[in-house]
Amino acid sequence: MGEFIVSARKYRPATFLSVVGQQSITSTLKNAIERGQLAHAYLFCGPRGVGKTTCARIFAKAINCQNPNGAEACNECESCKAFNEGRSLNIHELDAASNNSVDDIRSLIEQVRILPQVGSYSLFIIDEVHMLSQQAFNAFLKTLEEPPKHAIFILATTEKHKIIPTILSRCQVYDFNRIKVEDSVGYLKHIAQSEGVEYDEESLNLIAQKADGGMRDALSMFDKAVSFCDGKLQYKEVAQTLNMLDYDTYFTMTELLLVGDYVKALLRFDEILSKGFSGQTFMAGLNQHFRDLLLAKGPAISLIELTGALLERYRKQAEQCETEFLFGAISLLTEADGKIKQSSNQRLLVELGLMKIAGLGKKKSDADTLESEYQLPTLPDKIIPVGAESVVPVAVQQQSSEPQSVVAEVKPKSEPEPVVEENVVQGVSPNKGVEQPATVTQIAGQREQSRSTTVRRSTLSQFSIRSLMNEVEQEQPTEKTQRRVAVDADKMSEEKLTEARERIIADILEWRPRFVEFHEMTIAGNVISVKVGSQTLYDEIMRNRTELLSLVMRSAGAKGAVELNVIVDEKIQAARPIKLEDRRAFLAEKNPKLLDLKAALELEFE
Secondary structure (H helix, E strand, O other), rough: OOOOOOOOOOOOOOOOOHOOOOHHHHHHHHHHHHHHHOOOOOEEEOOOOHHHHHHHHHHHHOOOOOOOOOOEEEOOOOOHHHHOOOOOEEEEEEEEOOOOOOHHHHHHHHHHHOOOOOOOOOOEEOEEEEEHOOHHHHHHHHHHOOOOOOOOEEEOOOHHOOOHHHHHOEEEEOOOOOOOOHHHHHHHHHHHHHHHEOOOOOHHHHHHHHHOHHHHHHHHHHHHHHHOOOOOHHHHHHHHHOOOOOOHHHHHHHHHHHHHOOHHHHHHHHHHHHOOOHHHHHHHHHHHHHHHHOOOHHHHHHHOOHHHHHHHHHHHHHHOOOOHHHHHHHHHHHHHHOOOOOOOOOOHHHHHHHHHHHHHHHHHHHHHHHHHHHHOOEEEOOOOOOOOOOOEEEEEEEEOOOOOOOEEEEEOOOOOOOOOOOOOOOOOOOOOOOOOOOHHHHHOOOOOOOOOOOOOOOHHHHHHHHHHHHHHHHHHHOOOOOOHHHHHHOOOOHHHHOHHHHHHHHHHHHHOOOOHHHHHHEEOOOEEEEEEEHHHHHHHHHHHHHHHHHHHHHHHHOOOOEEEEEEOOOEEEEEEOOHHHHHHHHHHOOOOHHHHHHHOOOOOOO
16 A cells, blocks of 8 residues: 555645636736746735645746746756755745744845855745744845845735735735635546546535635545545535535425425424534525525526536526525524524524524415415406596306406496496306405405306506596696687686685695795786795796696686786895894784783793
8 A cells, every 4th residue: 555645735736737726826927937027025825725835836946947838847957856856955945933033034034145056046935924023024124125136035924914014015915815616626526536536526516615715625625535435425425524514405494494394494403403513503504505596596696606516406496486585584594693602592593593484485385375276367458448537347246157257347437337348257147236356365265165266357458548648638728728718818807816815825825835925916917926035936836837827716716817927036035034133023023012921931032
């Protein structure tokens, strides 16, 4: 049996092309090498296991390669061989976690002065650079800013925020991203094929999800799963060895909640707890599952970090879920997740959340059942004649074994009573009274009496928009009509308007209290003139001009036409008392007894 090497070391990328999920960074580094635009200091930062140190080694190896293939190292020259065998004198690695003192930095500075033995550059890779002490950072500043021409520093860290700004300003910063699930799955497939390991795609998806964007973590879990499954990765066994709930658990739970079966859902949750999983873990996973289902209902499906058959499974279940159900479930689970840490009975809190979600699913299930049992077919569209006033529902009662039917008939203006349509349903008498259309609730209540009952309802197409517009046009006379009426003006208009002046003002103020300026209106012939204090009030009066004049004519009993002349006079508004003393004087002038009341009660004006 040969020596075993973990996959994270055995399959560590050795070229830029083999780096997983960091194409933008590797392309930038390759271009810098090819064009000879090398900086003196680089900072690689990002989460653990995404390739920071690996890219630093590949970059350092390619810089000193004597016969590069583009930007890739040749692996044949003396510099490449020395690096591959671990005996290179030009590439120095320092672990800042254990060498973080000022003395360690001083030793590093002394090494910087030594010229490279093979190649053009001496490269210094400092891993976990954020672990350096404040004094070590300060000692390192001057050398990092102005190093010798042959020295290049590559710093790597997982905690960029801990590095002082003076160091950041002296480096080219490269932010490494989390590796996507599909990229991790693709690399795991390559390793499984190279090792002769059988697998299913769900197992690799589960490993990639658990790794949370770290390739090194994914490879460690892959080795663990291969050992547990004896070289054949199976979905259930991989979930068991990683201590994760498999996707089937969430798909099954969703199906139970969709139909409102909270009893089976609670039993399923009890099985999950018996396997050693916590309620919080289950609830977080179910919430993520509902989130993925919501994204799978539209173009946002690309945000789901899944591949292959598993992604298609999400798409199929998403078609069965209403958007309102998913929104409600996510809201309930998110609210419960914020309370579970402080809850004294976490199990009851999760069970209550499941019952509420089952209630959402039961409402949808009941609505679908009722709609399927009591279909409400619509009548065919009819052409309604112009002038039809309204649509009156007319119900005919059931005789013999024929089904009951509700139809809609038009009630013309000239007919005082509704007309029942004859021979609509075969065997139904038309001489029945008018009833209101049956509703879905009433039909459900009559379920035991007659399951063959069907109801037909009228559609919106039976209403004529044009007929409604004609009625409005009849109520509001056109300009031609107004012009014709104005010619036949009542010769007694001025007398009638003057006599009804107080009644007109009272009617206007009751209809529009804002039109208080009509107290000062003047009448000349059939023309009413009024002054207003603002353009805004003028516009409002003109918008209501037709209704206003109709009200005046009714109040005065005039038979002809009445004209309205509105003048904007801003002095009216300016003359109103604004200051406190002006308002006090204004009130005292209107009613002098207010001053006596103020003195008697010892009041103050406000």
